[in-house]
Every structure is written in structure tokens, then in C-alpha cells.
Amino acid sequence: MGLKQAIRKNVTDPQFIELLRKGDETAFHQLVEDWKDRIYNTALGLVQQAEDAEEITQDVFVIAWKSVQQFRGESSIQTWLYKIAVHQSLDCIRRRKRKKRFGFLVPLLGSEEEQEQEPGNFLHPGVQLEKKQEAQVLFKAIRKLPEQQRVAYSLQKIEGLAIKEIAQVMETTDGAVEALLNRAKTNLQKTLTNYYQTHRDD
Amino acid sequence: MTNKNQVQDQVAKAMSSLDGIQPATANPHLYTRIKAKLEQEKSSWGWLAAFLSRPIVAVALVATVILINILTITANRSVPEETTDQLVSLAQDYSFQPSNILENGFNQP
16 A cells, blocks of 8 residues: 555544644644645635745644644544635635725835735646636636635636535535536626627637 | 627637646645744744743733722822812813804804
């Protein structure tokens, strides 16, 4: 059995969770190694900025390490980590919006803190080359979706989670997730139609 | 009509542009960075917590708070009534009350 398989087997094991609770650093290292890519991918899909996504990924594991005592195993480790990742990502998006809204105060108050910018033409590194241009337009449209629709759509399309898994992460029902996804698709189609009507040469 | 079809075609292409997307990979040194972050938090907060939990610091802080409270109460009690009376009479002499200003019509252009 390879190391990766052993880790995958371990992370669902109650013994593994117990080791984490006891503050076992090897177990924590395993948790990070096994989940870092998925958490980073989720954060990147939501915040659409590599630096922020990396910061969020670090924070997710820091929070997980600090709050593992409260983890009762009622949900899976996957759901628990995804929940923290989504929460941190939404927090980052809200912070960014706030900074944008009150950005005019920065020169007045004389703060030298760098103003956070909305991501420009974001392109996820996993997008196929021939779809690059369309994907950039789609990511821009995703940013205009309401929070809950954005989360459900990103978790499904970028992270590839099933509706049931999304429902667990969002603490809602399968039906509610389906409704969110349908509304997200309708909104995206509207935004894209408007975009292509005004940018006919693209 | 052709334009409408073109737009619809572009929309459909964009909507399917994430099909077959490959997951992004995190920084290979992520664990080291997480450990550094944890150590940093531990050192700054740990130092503060250790400092505040020293019996002498805790007792000194509580004593300071109590002292400030006592001083505030004593200071409020010791305001001489004469001063208050003088202020009231001065305000009456010069019609400082907001109601008087309104009655006299000073706020009108």
C-alpha cells in the first residue's frame, strides 16, 4: 500500500481524528498533504486570485488545527474542511468589496496600506488552452453572482462536488442546492448574453 | 437572427468552458508556511497570555481598575454645589437655554 493510499485510509479513520485531537503533528502533516490541493482549488475558484487563495488555504489548516478539539466527527473531515474554506473565502470576498466601497477614504485618511484590487481577467490554471478566452468571460460573470449561487456553482463546476456533498458543506438540502445551481445558470446566461451582445467581435 | 444565433453559440461555449477543468495545485511548501504561521501566533499571543496571567500583573491590573473607579466616584461627589449654581445663574443671565433661542426666533433668517 502506497503512502498516499495509507493517508487516504487514515483521514477517515476515527483513530486518525483522535490523533489530531491529541495534537499529533505527523497526523496534522498528513491532513495538510492530503487536502491542501482540494482546499486551494476551492478557494481559488471562489476568490479568483492566487495569493488570496494561498493565504486562505493556510488559514483553513491553522483554524482546523486550533479547533480540532471541537470537531465531533458528526460530519466528515472533507465537509469540515470545505466549510472552513468556503467561510474564509466568502470573508475574503466581503473584505475586498468593503475595501472597494470605501476605497475613496484611503487617500483622505492617508493610509499607506495597499488597496485591494478586484481580480482582473482571472484564469484558473486548470482550464484547457482552447477554452481560455471563454473561461475568462465566464469567471467574470461568476463574480457577479450572489454569494450562495457562487458557492454552489464553484463547488460543482470547479471542485467537482456532487449535489449531496455541496448540500452538506452549505448546510442545506439537496433541493435547495439544485435550485441555487439553476438560478446561477440562468443568471450566468443572462450576463453572458449581455456581454456578447456588447462585445460582438470577441 | 444570425447575430442572435452567434451570441447564443458564444454563451453556450462560455458556459461549457469549465468542462474538463483540472484542479489547481497548492504550493508544495504549504505545510512549512502553516507551521511558521502557527509558531508566530503562538509566540505573540503566548507571550501576552503568559504576561497577563502572572499573579502580580493580574492583581496590579485589577487594583488599577478599582482605583480608577474609586477616583471617578469621589471626583463626581466632590464637585462643589457653588460651582454648579454659578453656572446655572450664568446660563440664565445670558439666556443660554436652547428653548430661549427658539422662542426669540434667532433661528429664522
